[in-house]
Structure formats: C-alpha cells, structure tokens
Amino acid sequence: MTNSIDEITESQVLFVIGSNTTEQHPLIGSRIIEAIKKGAKLIVADPRRTYLAERAYVHLCILPGTDAALINAMMNVIINDGLINEEFIKERTEGFEELRQNILQWTPERAERITGVKAEDIRRAARIYAGAERAMILYCMGITQHNCSTDNVIALSNLVLLTGNVGKPGAGLCPLRGQNNVQGACDMGALPDVLSGYQKVKDPGVREKFSRAWGVEIPEIPGLTVPEMFEAAEKGIIKVMYIIGENPAVSEAHLSHVEKALRNLEFLVVQDIFLTETARFADVVLPACSFAEKDGTFTGTDRRVQRLRKAIEPLWNSKPDWQIIVELAARMGYPMTYADPSEIMDEIASLTPSYGGISYDRLEGWGIQVPCPHKDHPGTPYLHKDSFARGKGKFIPVNYTPPAERTDEKYPLVLTTGRVLYHYHTGTMTRKIDFLNKKCPEPFVEINPADAQKLGISDGDEVYVKSRRGKIKLSARVTGKIKQGVVFVPFHFAEAAANYLTIDALDPVAKTPQLKFCAVNIFAGSEEHGDS
Amino acid sequence: MTKYVKTICPYCGCGCSIILHVKNGKIVRTSPAVKDSINKGTLCIKGMLAHEFVHSPERLRTPLIRENGSFREATWDEALGMVAEKFHKIKEKYGGSAFGVLSSARATSEENYLISKFSRAVLATNNIDHCARL
Ligand code: SF4
Numbered sequence: 001m002t003n004s005i006d007e008i009t010e011s012q013v014l015f016v017i018g019s020n021t022t023e024q025h026p027l028i029g030s031r032i033i034e035a036i037k038k039g040a041k042l043i044v045a046d047p048r049r050t051y052l053a054e055r056a057y058v059h060l061c062i063l064p065g066t067d068a069a070l071i072n073a074m075m076n077v078i079i080n081d082g083l084i085n086e087e088f089i090k091e092r093t094e095g096f097e098e099l100r101q102n103i104l105q106w107t108p109e110r111a112e113r114i115t116g117v118k119a120e121d122i123r124r125a126a127r128i129y130a131g132a133e134r135a136m137i138l139y140c141m142g143i144t145q146h147n148c149s150t151d152n153v154i155a156l157s158n159l160v161l162l163t164g165n166v167g168k169p170g171a172g173l174c175p176l177r178g179q180n181n182v183q184g185a186c187d188m189g190a191l192p193d194v195l196s197g198y199q200k201v202k203d204p205g206v207r208e209k210f211s212r213a214w215g216v217e218i219p220e221i222p223g224l225t226v227p228e229m230f231e232a233a234e235k236g237i238i239k240v241m242y243i244i245g246e247n248p249a250v251s252e253a254h255l256s257h258v259e260k261a262l263r264n265l266e267f268l269v270v271q272d273i274f275l276t277e278t279a280r281f282a283d284v285v286l287p288a289c290s291f292a293e294k295d296g297t298f299t300g301t302d303r304r305v306q307r308l309r310k311a312i313e314p315l316w317n318s319k320p321d322w323q324i325i326v327e328l329a330a331r332m333g334y335p336m337t338y339a340d341p342s343e344i345m346d347e348i349a350s351l352t353p354s355y356g357g358i359s360y361d362r363l364e365g366w367g368i369q370v371p372c373p374h375k376d377h378p379g380t381p382y383l384h385k386d387s388f389a390r391g392k393g394k395f396i397p398v399n400y401t402p403p404a405e406r407t408d409e410k411y412p413l414v415l416t417t418g419r420v421l422y423h424y425h426t427g428t429m430t431r432k433i434d435f436l437n438k439k440c441p442e443p444f445v446e447i448n449p450a451d452a453q454k455l456g457i458s459d460g461d462e463v464y465v466k467s468r469r470g471k472i473k474l475s476a477r478v479t480g481k482i483k484q485g486v487v488f489v490p491f492h493f494a495e496a497a498a499n500y501l502t503i504d505a506l507d508p509v510a511k512t513p514q515l516k517f518c519a520v521n522i523f524a525g526s527e528e529h530g531d532s
Numbered sequence: 533m534t535k536y537v538k539t540i541c542p543y544c545g546c547g548c549s550i551i552l553h554v555k556n557g558k559i560v561r562t563s564p565a566v567k568d569s570i571n572k573g574t575l576c577i578k579g580m581l582a583h584e585f586v587h588s589p590e591r592l593r594t595p596l597i598r599e600n601g602s603f604r605e606a607t608w609d610e611a612l613g614m615v616a617e618k619f620h621k622i623k624e625k626y627g628g629s630a631f632g633v634l635s636s637a638r639a640t641s642e643e644n645y646l647i648s649k650f651s652r653a654v655l656a657t658n659n660i661d662h663c664a665r666l
Contacts, residue, residue: 005546005570026576027546177545177637179663184641189648190662196645201658214653219628223658229632238632238659240622244647245636246663267618274590283618284611285603287592291542292552292559292583296640298540300547304570308640311537311552311559315586316593317608321636321643325650327608331616334654336646344642366549366568 001302002172002383003136004369009035010170013132015125017045017067017156019140020418022052025176025301028138041132043125045070045117047416048446048488049481058125061483064416065517066115069400071155073111073119074126075103075162083130088164092388095395099158102397114400116483130163134170141178141418151398161393167384177301184299187354187370192223197352213351216334233261240267244321245288249277250491255500256470271324287318294320296341297363299370303380305358306367403517407485411467411519413451414486415501443474446488447522452478455522465489467520470500476522487520538565541579542638546570548579559583619655628656635662 008014008031022029029052036042036055044053045060045067053059062070078084079100089096108119115122129135137156156173165171177183189196195218199206207218224232226248232238234257241262248258262268262281270282279285293315296308314320319327322344326336338344342360349355354371357379362368368379384393407414445465447457457463459478464471465487474489482488489501502518535554540547549569553561562582564575571579595611596603606614622630633655635647644662651660 025544025546026578027544027548027571027574030574030576179637180540180542180545180547181639181641181644182545182637182662185635185637185639185644185662188641188644190635190644190660192658192661195648195652210652214649216653216656218652219656219658221658223660224632226634226661226663229634229659229661232659233632237629239626239630240619241632241634242619242655243634244643245638246634248634248663267622269615273585273592274588275592275596279592282596283598284606284615285592285596286611286615287594290586290591291638292539292586294640296642298547299641300540300570301545302547302570304547305641306540306547306549309537309539311535311539311554312557312586315591317595318592319608321639322646324612325643325646328612328616328619329650329654331612332620332654336649341640341642344645348642348645 001174001176002166003169003174004302004304004381005031005300007170007172007382008032008136008138009038009040011035011040011132011134011136012170013041013043013129013135015043015045015129015135015137016052016056017137017139018152019138019176020046020048020050020052021138021140021176022050024140024178024418028176028301032138041128043128045125047414047483047486057128058121060115060117060121060125063114063116063483064414064486065403066400067152068155068398069106069111069114070117070122071152071159072103072106072398072400073108073115073122074129075099075159076106076111077108077123077126078130078159078162079103081127081130083127084162085164089162092164092167093161093393093395099162099395099397102399129159132165134168135163135165136171136174137165138174138176140176151401154396154398157393158395158398161395166393167382167386169382172382175301180300181298183301183303184297184305187299187352188348192225195351196348197354199352210351213347230258230261233265236264239265240269241265242269242271243278243282244271245273247272247276247278249281271321273318286324287316288324289314289318289320293318294322294341296320296322297345297358297367303369303371304367305355305363305370305372307360307363405468405517405519407519411521412485413447413520413522415465415467415518415520416486416488417491417502418488443472443490444477445474445522446477446479446482448482448484448486449478449480450484451487451522452476455524457522457524461524464523465501465520466523467501467518469502469518472500487522534560541575541582543578543582548575550575550579550582552583559586623655629659631655631657631659633657633660635660637662 041057043058044056045062108122112119160173210218268282269284270279271286271288292311295310299305329336357372357374357377372379457476461476463476537552541550548571549565551563552559566573595606597606633651
C-alpha cells in the first residue's frame with residue numbers, strides 16, 4: 001500500500017476494485033465501513049454483489065477481466081469533464097499527452113459493451129472519484145489474477161496520477177496482500193529476479209555487494225517464477241524442488257499440470273506444519289513450527305514491520321523454518337551463525353536500504369513502516385510524498401486485453417475464484433478448525449438465478465462445473481448476488497479444487513496466472529456430460 | 533499461571549495484533565491487543581481462533597522419508613543428512629539450474645531472507661519464488 005490502513009477513515013472516496021474486502025481483509029473492511037459512516041463515498045467494482053457493494057454509492061457490476069476498459073473509460077470522463085489535477089500532472093508526471101490520445105478512444109459507451117457496466121454508472125463513478133480531494137483505491141487479486149494484470153495495475157496508477165491522488169494521507173493506490181507476510185517475502189527477495197529490497201540480480205554492483213557479504217558468487221541469470229518452475233519440472237529441467245510452507249498442489253492454476261510436474265521430480269522436499277496435498281508427493285517431509293512457536297517479523301500490507309513473538313516451545317519434534325535452513329546449510333558446508341532471528345534482521349538491515357533502520361529493539365511498540373533507511377528514521381506512513389523513486393510519475397497508456405480464453409456454446413459461463421470469510425487460502429490451517437468448518441463445511445458454486453433456471457439447476461443441487469481442463473463436483477448456491485453469466489467458486493477446498501478448472505495463461509510481465517477468469521459449463525449432478 | 537504473549541495474527545495481511553493466552557505450554561485463547569495495534573481491541577473470527585490449528589493432532593510430529601512408496605518416520609539427523617546429500621549430488625551433476633525453491637508468504641521475513649540466501653549462496657540458483665501471485 002502506498003498509504004496506511006489508519007488513513008482509510010481520512011479518505012473522502014474509497015474505490016474498491018477486485019477485492020471482497022470484508023471477507024478477505026476483515027479489519028480493512030471494517031475501516032471502510034467506518035469511513036462510510038463518517039461520510040466517505042464508496043465505489044465498488046466487482047462481478048459479485050458483495051457486502052461492500054451493497055453499501056456502495058455506485059456498484060460497478062463488472063465482467064471479470066475487463067478492468068482496464070472500465071478504468072480507461074473513467075479517465076475518459078475525467079479528462080473530458082476537466083476534472084484532472086493539472087498542477088500535479090505538470091509538476092510530478094510525464095507522458096500525459098500520450099495517455100490523453102489513447103484515452104480519447106475509451107468512451108464510456110465503448111467500455112459498456114466490454115465490461116457490462118452501464119456508461120452512466122461509469123460516468124458517476126469517475127466524477128465522484130475525481131471530485132474528491134483525498135481518494136484511495138484498494139485492490140486485490142480480482143485485479144492481479146489475470147493475463148493482463150500488469151496493465152490493470154498500470155491503468156489504476158494512471159488514474160491516481162491523473163487526479164494527483166498520491167503523496168498525501170488518505171489517498172493512494174493500495175494493493176491488499178492476501179497472506180500475512182506477502183509484503184515481507186517480496187521485500188526479502190524471495191523472488192527470482194531481485195535480492196532483498198528489490199535489488200536486481202542482473203546489476204553487477206548488487207551481485208558484488210551480496211557476494212562479498214555472503215562469501216560466495218551470486219548467480220547472475222534471473223531465475224524462474226512459480227508457474228515457470230512447474231513447467232521446467234514437467235520438462236525435466238528442474239530436478240529437485242524444495243517447497244516451504246506452500247501448497248501448490250491446491251493453490252496453483254491448472255492443477256493437473258502441477259501434479260505431473262511434482263511427480264516428474266527426481267527429489268522433492270516439503271517443509272510444512274501439516275501433511276499437505278503437496279507434501280504427499282514428497283520424498284522427504286520436514287515438520288516446521290507454527291507462528292506461535294517462533295520469533296521473527298511480519299511486514300503487513302501497509303508496510304509495517306511487526307514482531308512475531310514465541311509463545312510456546314516447538315511442539316513435538318518440529319523446528320522453526322529458519323533453524324531448519326541453518327542446519328541444512330551447515331550440512332552442505334555453508335555455516336550460518338545466528339543465535340536467534342534478531343541477528344538475521346541485523347544482517348538484513350545491513351544489506352537492504354529500505355530496512356536499514358530496522359532492529360528488534362525498535363520494534364517493541366507497534367513496529368515501524370518501511371522504508372526506514374536509518375536508525376533515526378521514524379518510518380514512512382505514506383509513499384511518494386515529494387517524488388517518485390524514478391523522479392517523475394509516468395503515464396503509460398494501456399488497452400484492454402481480452403482473456404486468454406473465451407466463452408462459447410460449450411462453455412458459456414465465466415468462472416471466477418476467490419476466498420470466503422471462514423477459510424484461508426488452501427485451507428491447510430482453517431479447515432482443521434471445527435467452528436470454521438461448521439460455518440462453511442463444503443465447496444459450492446454461486447450462480448445467478450437466470451442462469452440456474454436456463455440450466456435447470458436449483459439451490460442446493462449437486463452439480464458438475466467443467467472447463468476445457470477438468471471438472472469438479474460441488475453444490476449449487478443460486479443467488480442474485482452474482483452477475484448473470486458469471487459463476488464463483490472459492491478455492492479453499494482440495495476435494496473440489498477450483499484450480500482443476502483454471503487456466504495457466506500468464507501475464508507476460510508479472511507472471512500472474514489468470515485465476516479470475518475461465519470459461520466453464522455447469523451440469524446437474526446425475527448426468528455427466530462430455531469427456532476430460 | 534497464564535502467560536500472555538503479544539504477537540501477530542497468522543492469517544491476512546492486515547497485521548492485527550493478538551494476545552495468545554498460554555497455560556501449561558498450551559495456547560488456550562486468543563484475544564485482541566488494544567495498545568500498539570492496528571485493530572485496537574477488535575478481531576475478526578479468523579483472528580479470534582488464530583491459535584486453534586497450533587495444537588491440532590494432525591500436525592506433523594517428526595520428519596518423514598518415503599520408502600517403497602509410503603512414508604516412514606525418521607530422525608532429523610537422518611532426514612537432513614539425506615536432503616543435504618541429494619542436494620549436493622544434484623548440484624555437482626547439473627548445477628544450480630536444476631533446483632526450484634518455493635518460499636512462503638506465511639514464513640517470517642527473516643526466514644524468507646534465509647531461504648533466498650540458501651537458494652543463491654548454497655544451491656547456486658535464482659529459481660526462488662513464493663506464491664505472492666496467488
Ligand atoms: S484478525 Fe482477521 S483481519 Fe486481522 S489479520 Fe487476522 S485475519 Fe486479518
């Protein structure tokens with residue numbers, strides 16, 4: 001997030017796109033509700049009539065995957081109505097003219113045909129957003145799990161720059177991170193092309209710095225992303241995988257590919273708390289501790305570094321992940337000498353400019369928001385106050401890219417996936433909890449009454465959802481809360497894993513899979529149609 | 533005697549502060565932190581139950597090694613020895629590009645840093661990623 005969670009209640013307008021916030025990020029959801037009570041106006045773009053959509057000033061009931069068209073049309077209205085922030089554009093941005101030329105073609109009427117949102121609603125949303133002094137955009141996987149995810153985020157960033165909604169409290173562009181330490185994992189360089197603090201492995205200066213600190217040459221060629229790794233494993237290029245705390249055998253797109261890749265490995269090590277679906281493919285399984293049995297830090301979605309504190313000793317014969325790595329490194333002839341995680345943080349601070357001022361003694365209170373470059377720096381509640389990392393903010397025109405597969409007669413419905421309040425990700429943790437399982441015991445598919453009627457399906461029926469890649473069995477929930485032509489399946493359930501259906505088409509830059517859009521059909525349970 | 537430990541909810545990225553109530557080495561309850569927290573005394577249902585899976589009987593208790601198609605229990609010494617030996621052999625034979633490492637957005641930052649360091653410095657590969665895209 002460019003801004004802080006605590007600033008949500010200072011915003012005049014909140015634009016929530018591709019995020020079912022009250023279920024996925026309940027605390028942020030409740031802040032949004034608080035902001036509405038204080039008079040903020042809410043705009044929601046979502047194919048489902050979510051809890052927030054019901055409370056929105058404008059609900060843009062959008063067809064999945066068409067976000068860029070919607071955002072471009074909003075900018076078209078803002079430019080035509082003269083609602084742009086000229087001073088901000090002149091002083092802090094470049095490339096406005098190119099953007100303007102591109103945006104002129106994106107009339108709300110054109111966007112209506114692509115997005116399914118009425119031109120009039122697009123106009124209203126644009127005027128409300130641009131009319132505010134402090135407007136914040138919050139987005140999640142609905143924006144990023146597409147083959148066009150980079151373009152979607154760029155379109156949002158154009159919108160922010162156009163209205164000067166950045167570098168001040170209560171504004172900004174706020175991606176909501178799904179798992180608790182996504183921000184930290186990225187900041188620490190658990191990524192194929194960068195080391196900690198987004199320092200590029202391609203940069204010889206960076207490699208030299210890390211090679212000196214770590215005492216060995218750092219490999220030069222950027223590595224593979226998760227989906228690329230599975231492809232390489234399927235082809236036999238990757239022979240060994242070491243999977244720590246992830247469950248790709250449920251979470252990845254186009255599961256049958258992933259399973260084939262896992263089976264094809266010469267050697268697989270899985271380190272986790274439970275015997276996950278992925279661990280069942282392993283040659284060696286290493287039992288890790290839970291969050292309650294170790295010290296460390298998490299960096300939340302608004303960049304706050306907070307202390308995780310050990311409450312109990314490791315249970316049974318488990319060990320914290322960091323300790324397992326240290327022991328394994330030693331056995332491979334590379335001793336790492338850390339007495340405890342605070343010493344690891346000291347090393348991180350010495351190599352990572354944005355964490356330069358972080359140390360455990362400074363995290364005793366509420367923690368510190370990075371960037372925090374030195375010991376006396378108070379942290380950064382909001383980014384880009386006076387300048388952007390690259391100097392000026394650049395407008396980059398983008399267009400709408402249709403999804404990698406289309407609906408047709410055989411697969412007429414659009415499937416979108418997501419999570420529900422009571423579970424978390426692949427359910428490895430939450431599905432062990434009785435109360436949560438009772439609240440949401442089994443997989444389901446949401447379908448609009450009009451579609452259900454056409455297909456002869458009633459609420460509670462057992463149905464098959466089938467895509468060009470696979471099929472799953474679950475029960476139907478007929479509800480007007482989902483857009484006609486769209487169906488929704490939560491992805492927490494291994495027994496009806498939505499990812500047997502999803503397509504593994506990737507965004508060319510961010511390599512995000514298109515989990516939020518694939519073409520499907522639904523059949524009543526008794527009869528099985530077709531093959532695959 | 534109950535011990536109270538302030539820590540962070542393991543679920544979503546909001547980063548709510550929770551208090552774990554520990555009695556005889558067992559976490560018996562989770563409550564919200566009031567001071568120095570984003571959640572200021574509130575928690576969602578997942579946060580309220582943050583501790584529940586910790587003591588689950590289904591937790592992995594010891595290292596496992598696959599033998600003739602099924603798992604058998606092993607000591608840490610044996611399991612880590614086997615992993616180190618196999619990693620070493622593969623590295624000698626094919627080099628770093630034969631490895632793929634998946635780190636976790638649920639592990640701490642310190643652990644993610646170490647996993648990155650291990651991949652690059654020990655396994656000689658940049659094939660490290662996590663499921664941020666999911
Ligand atoms: S308590 Fe709820 S909102 Fe807060 S971090 Fe945990 S899951 Fe997220």
